Amino acid sequence: MSEKDARAGQAHGHIPVRTCLVCMRKKPRRELIRLVLESGDTGRIVRDPKQEMKGRGGYTCPECIGNFRLNKRVQRAFRGAARELWLEMS
């Protein structure tokens, strides 16, 4: 591992934190479920299990996803492009 890789990893000590769109608590990103606006202008918000899909994303806790609604806060997070929730368990 190069010195640069070591700095980018855990040695640096930085944990990315994101805010749940339901309860607004900040948590480490890996503990949250990433939701993303599906590509192709469908207006669907879908799960991003690997947290790597392109597109505008948002986050919610596993325990909050059942309460996830297409409210104003969520609309703002997805820049008004979200029209439908597509969050059933896969």
Ligand SMILES: [Zn+2]
């Ligand atoms: Zn939450």
